[in-house]
Amino acid sequence: MSKSIVHTSSAPSAIGPYSQAVGIGRFLFTSGQLGLDPVTGELATGVEAQTDRAMRNLGAILQEAGLGYADIVKTTVFVADLKDFAAVNAVYQRFFESDPPARSCVQVAALPKGGLVEIECIAVGRE
Numbered sequence: 001m002s003k004s005i006v007h008t009s010s011a012p013s014a015i016g017p018y019s020q021a022v023g024i025g026r027f028l029f030t031s032g033q034l035g036l037d038p039v040t041g042e043l044a045t046g047v048e049a050q051t052d053r054a055m056r057n058l059g060a061i062l063q064e065a066g067l068g069y070a071d072i073v074k075t076t077v078f079v080a081d082l083k084d085f086a087a088v089n090a091v092y093q094r095f096f097e098s099d100p101p102a103r104s105c106v107q108v109a110a111l112p113k114g115g116l117v118e119i120e121c122i123a124v125g126r127e
């Protein structure tokens with residue numbers, strides 16, 4: 001199996017030496033998405049807005065790969081402060097109508113650009 005690089009201008013460009021996502025076979029592995037506006041490159045204000053924007057950025061990458069939120073099997077959520085856990089959950093859950101994916105959530109010392117939340121996922125295409 002060969003890997004394919006996924007890129008869309010509907011999500012922020014990588015701010016380092018990495019791809020927005022890499023596909024191999026039916027699997028898609030995304031890089032972590034911050035709450036950055038893909039046009040301005042600016043962070044949304046507040047953890048709720050950053051969570052929403054990060055999830056919409058993931059959605060744009062998934063769409064470019066022919067997938068959607070229902071195809072996500074695992075997410076990892078990085079937060080700058082676990083006190084924001086409930087606020088992040090309130091926004092995050094809106095993106096999954098049923099059967100949410102497996103998930104890990106960890107507090108980190110810092111996120112790029114001073115972000116409050118970063119989310120990455122693994123998705124699997126349908127057979």
